Amino acid sequence: xxxxxxxxxxxxxxxxxxxxxxSKINCIVGENGSGKTNMLDAMHYLxxxxxxxxxxDIQNIRHESIFFTIKGTFNKSGRDHEIFCSLEKGKxxxxxxxxxxxxxxxxxxxxxxxxxxxxxxNEIIRDGNDIRRKYFDTxxxxxxxxxxxxxxxxxxxxxxxxxxxxxxxxxxxxxPDLIEPYNHNLLDLGQKIHQKRKNFADRYFPVFEEKxxxxxxxxxxxxxxYVSQFDEIDYENTLKTTLSHDIEAQRTSFGIHNDKWxxxxxxxxxxxxxxQGQQKTFVIALKxxxxxxxxxxxxxxPLLLLDDIFDKLDDRRIHKLMGxxxxxxxxxIFITDTRPERTKSILSSLSLExxxxxxxxxxxxx
Amino acid sequence: xxxxxxxxxxxxxxxxxxxxIGKKTALRLVLHLLKQxxxxxxxxxxxLIRMRDETxxxxxxxxxxxxxICRICSSPRRDxxxxxxxxxxxxxxxxxxxxxxxxxYHVLGGVISPIEGIGPDNLNISSxxxxxxxxxxxxxxxxxxxxxxxxxxxxxxxxxxxxSRSGLKxxxxxxxxxxxxxxxxxxxxxxxxxxxARIHYQPN
Numbered sequence: 203x204x205x206x207x208x209x210x211x212x213x214x215x216x217x218x219x220x221x222x223x224x225s226k227i228n229c230i231v232g233e234n235g236s237g238k239t240n241m242l243d244a245m246h247y248l249x250x251x252x253x254x255x256x257x258x259d260i261q262n263i264r265h266e267s268i269f270f271t272i273k274g275t276f277n278k279s280g281r282d283h284e285i286f287c288s289l290e291k292g293k294x295x296x297x298x299x300x301x302x303x304x305x306x307x308x309x310x311x312x313x314x315x316x317x318x319x320x321x322x323x324n325e326i327i328r329d330g331n332d333i334r335r336k337y338f339d340t341x342x343x344x345x346x347x348x349x350x351x352x353x354x355x356x357x358x359x360x361x362x363x364x365x366x367x368x369x370x371x372x373x374x375x376x377x378p379d380l381i382e383p384y385n386h387n388l389l390d391l392g393q394k395i396h397q398k399r400k401n402f403a404d405r406y407f408p409v410f411e412e413k414x415x416x417x418x419x420x421x422x423x424x425x426x427x428y429v430s431q432f433d434e435i436d437y438e439n440t441l442k443t444t445l446s447h448d449i450e451a452q453r454t455s456f457g458i459h460n461d462k463w464x465x466x467x468x469x470x471x472x473x474x475x476x477x478q479g480q481q482k483t484f485v486i487a488l489k490x491x492x493x494x495x496x497x498x499x500x501x502x503x504p505l506l507l508l509d510d511i512f513d514k515l516d517d518r519r520i521h522k523l524m525g526x527x528x529x530x531x532x533x534x535i536f537i538t539d540t541r542p543e544r545t546k547s548i549l550s551s552l553s554l555e556x557x558x559x560x561x562x563x564x565x566x567x568x
Numbered sequence: 569x570x571x572x573x574x575x576x577x578x579x580x581x582x583x584x585x586x587x588x589i590g591k592k593t594a595l596r597l598v599l600h601l602l603k604q605x606x607x608x609x610x611x612x613x614x615x616l617i618r619m620r621d622e623t624x625x626x627x628x629x630x631x632x633x634x635x636x637i638c639r640i641c642s643s644p645r646r647d648x649x650x651x652x653x654x655x656x657x658x659x660x661x662x663x664x665x666x667x668x669x670x671x672x673y674h675v676l677g678g679v680i681s682p683i684e685g686i687g688p689d690n691l692n693i694s695s696x697x698x699x700x701x702x703x704x705x706x707x708x709x710x711x712x713x714x715x716x717x718x719x720x721x722x723x724x725x726x727x728x729x730x731x732s733r734s735g736l737k738x739x740x741x742x743x744x745x746x747x748x749x750x751x752x753x754x755x756x757x758x759x760x761x762x763x764x765a766r767i768h769y770q771p772n
Contacts, residue, residue, distance in 0.1 A: 358718060365682035380680075380688065383725035387718070 203314065203502045204534035205245060206275040206282070212267035214240040215564040225277070227528065227535045227549065227556040231542040237564045238538035242318065242507045245536065248274045248285045249316035249505065250340070251297055251307045259289050276314050278502065285314065308354065312344040315504035317493045319511055323485045327465060327473050334463040341492050342402055345499040349398050356391040356458065359384055363454050370449045378445070385441050392458045396432040399461065403428040409494050414487035417522050422480065424487075425466040431456055482514060486523065493527075503533035512539050512548070520548060528554050569595075576602075628699065630675040630692045632657045640664075640673060647671045652711040653696065653727065655679060655720070659713065671711070674699065679719040680726060688726065697730055709737040716743060742767075 204225040210216040215237045230238045239255070243262075246254040253262055263270045269290040276283045286298040297304045304310050326337050343350035363384035370376040407426050414424050431437060441456050448455055465472040467480055476484065497503045506527055512520055527535055539545040542558060549556045560568035569591060571577040576598055584594035601609045625631070626638035633639070640646055640660075650671030654660060660673050676691045688694070700707045712727065714720035728738055744762035745754045754762070 355718060362682050362718075362722070365685075366687075369682050369685075369687060377688075379729040380726055382729060383722040386725065387722070 203276060203278045203504070205248075205505060206277055208241070208244060208248075209271070209273040210241075210244055211269075211271040212264040213244055213270040213272055214262055214264060216240065216244075217264060217564060219564070219566055221559060221566055223534070223536075223559075224557040225534050227537065227554060228559060229542070229545045229549075229556045230536060230538045230559045230561065231545060232540070232561040234540060235563075236561050238540075238561065239320070239509055240564075241561070242320075242509050242536060242538060244272045245274070245316060245505060245507060246318055247272050247287050248276075249314050250344075251287070251295075251310055254318050254320065255322070259295055260291060263289065263291065278314070283314070285310075308347075308350055311350060312347055312500075315344045315496050315500060316507055317489055317496065317504050318507040318509065319486060319489045320507075320509035321511075321514060323489070324481060326485060326488065327476070327481050331460075331462050334465075335459075335461060337488075338399070338402070338463055341406075341495065342398060344496055344504075346398065349395065352391050352394050356388070356395060359387040359391065360454055360457065360459060363388065364452065367449050367452050367454070371452060376445065376449060381445060388454070388457050389438060389441065392432060395458050396430050396461075399428055399430070399458070403463075406491055406495060410487055410491035413490040413494075414483060416526065417487060417490075417519055418480075418483045419522075423468050424472075424484065425464075425469075427464045427466070429462040429464060430458060431460055432458060479516075483519070486511075486515075486519075490523075490526070497533075503530060506533060506535045508535065508537045510538055510540075512537075512541075512544060521552065524548060524552055524554070528552060629673045630677060630695070631660050631673055645670070648706045649708040650711065651696075651700065651707050651709070652713050653724075654713045655715060663713065671709075676714070676723070679714060679717070679723040681719045691723075693727065693730070696727070700731065700734060700736060707736065709739060712738065712740045 205223055206225075207220065207222045209220045211218050215235075221241075230241055232238050243253050243255055246252075252259070256262055269288060271286070271288040273284065273286050276285060284298075284300055286296070286301075288296045295307070297307055297310055299310065299313070325333055339353060343353070363381070366381060366384060370381075403426065410426060411424060414422075431440065434440065437456075444455050465484065467476045467484070472481060472484055493504060493506060508527075511523070515523065527533065537545060537556070542560065545556065546558075558568065559566065571580065576595075579598045579601075580591060580594045583589060583597055584591050589597075601612070622634070624633050624636065626633040626641055627636055628641045629638060631638050631640065635642075647670050651674050652663065652669065652671055653674045653676060654663070655676055655678060657675060660675065663669050663673075674692065674696050676693065676696070678686055678691050680686060680688060680691065699705065700710065710727075710731065712724040714724055724740065731738070742765070743758065744765065745751065745758060751759065
């Protein structure tokens with residue numbers, strides 16, 4: 203799969219641009235603040251219906267405009283598909299494939315997958331469990347649509363249950379018959395999601411390990427473990443015992459919304475004990491494993507969006523990384539860089555050719 | 569928007585409070601009424617007032633009715649051993665239009681949704697329980713015909729819990745491929761359910 207072209211109207215710092223891409227390597231070069239990341243973000247929109255950076259859609263409209271439009275043509279298995287995304291202030295986001303509007307945005311997710319490697323990624327290591335859950339959920343949602351639907355239902359049920367807990371507390375009464383449907387859904391959907399996360403972890407981890415070893419070239423022992431309250435044998439009974447505590451706390455203390463993905467290096471927490479270099483390698487290996495798994499699952503390569511990675515990695519790692527991703531003839535890659543000469547020299551040292559898109563202040567100059 | 573008359577503005581504001589009607593549509597309706605003979609508007613207004621003042625809700629099933637007890641509940645031809653539980657009057661009308669059902673109804677007036685502050689006490693659930701537990705009740709079967717949303721399912725689950733000791737037969741609507749529909753157009757969830765809940769072949 204590849205993105206043939208992109209049209210941006212009033213999106214972030216772009217007023218009106220149209221660009222065509224090659225199906226292999228595309229280098230987006232320009233000064234800081236010229237709009238390189240914004241261009242990758244537009245591709246992220248077309249893939250995942252939202253921004254990778256700013257989750258408030260309206261803030262992605264160009265200053266003093268009232269709408270933005272992102273349009274792109276993907277080629278998948280020899281056929282063109284036009285994806286259209288538009289947001290007008292005060293209205294609902296419109297998302298279309300080949301002029302047909304989606305009833306639900308979730309229907310689009312996974313059809314045109316993309317993997318973004320960006321400077322902000324170290325939040326996966328640094329931040330809380332919710333960020334890691336979200337990271338792995340996004341991968342799972344792209345390869346398993348039913349997983350996404352179950353997760354959305356689970357979260358809806360959780361909100362209903364939490365509202366009910368508040369209602370119980372305010373009314374100083376708790377009808378066990380009334381909480382039971384929510385417990386039932388929580389267990390039923392939770393069990394399905396847990397099983398899928400577990401299977402995914404088993405499949406993902408060896409791929410990750412292989413990527414890490416390849417980039418790092420050393421024998422650090424890395425582990426990703428998936429930990430859930432559903433791992434306990436007697437988990438179904440746990441929920442029955444937590445009601446009074448839950449009412450007091452007004453939140454549900456048991457469920458897959460508490461699941462943890464633990465990242466370890468040499469048996470210790472990566473966040474506290476990994477060096478800067480180890481953390482960077484870890485994040486890139488996470489993303490490359492994600493790329494491989496999506497590719498294997500879909501039967502075609504997702505877009506690979508590499509945002510500003512050259513500044514963050516040493517030359518040796520960059521060469522390994524580029525060698526790895528460019529080895530696959532069928533993958534389309536987008537790289538941003540502030541220094542065009544550096545990109546060119548890295549590509550030529552690997553005998554690769556790249557299509558250079560030079561931008562300045564939201565305009566295409568080459 | 570600037571209106572040439574305050575009366576027009578008032579009418580537009582009132583009409584645009586209705587679901588699905590914005591200011592522009594409201595203005596179009598108002599201007600239309602203004603063109604019609606005076607009597608038309610008068611009879612519309614009277615119909616609305618009468619509708620609001622005189623519509624009653626059946627004391628037994630809570631369906632909209634002109635009488636204390638609605639036509640369905642008071643009909644001797646209806647089977648009083650079956651009660652079909654639905655969300656609102658529109659569902660009664662939909663099932664009545666099939667001509668396939670001769671039992672009685674019970675209108676809940678909504679479904680349980682704590683997020684929206686709707687609990688069992690805001691719905692006609694206690695009257696349903698009273699109705700089926702009454703000493704002179706002939707009810708043997710309860711059909712749960714709520715919409716197949718998470719809230720509908722939760723409400724069905726709750727009602728089932730509440731009557732589990734009554735020994736009543738509880739059924740729900742079959743879910744599956746639409747009659748006359750083509751399989752390839754059925755959504756995956758519906759088709760999946762139809763496969764798991766398949767039935768013995770019966771020639772039509």
